[in-house]
Amino acid sequence: MPECFKELINLNTQIAVWKINESESELAKDLELSKEALTRLSQRRSISHRKGYLAIRKLLRSHDIDPLIHKYDKNGAPYLADGRHL
Secondary structure: OOOOEEEEEEOOEEEEEOOOOOOHHHHHOOOOOOHHHHHHHHHOOOHHHHHHHHHHHHHHHHOOOOHHHEEEOOOOOEEEOOOOOO
């Protein structure tokens, strides 16, 4: 998973930027998606949105954040259920 930019701002804040060049199948490799995650993935119609969804899961995992706490509010905005912020 190549990250284009990563910076530790302080102990509680980190920035990571990733330019997605991988294929959808490359991004899905080694990911274990819950039933809810598979449903969300299937609801994304464009390839770029599906790739973005998979990339987020990989990025969370690479930062030791359990993807199960990655949720979406009623407006579709992502958040982490443990109180941390995206």
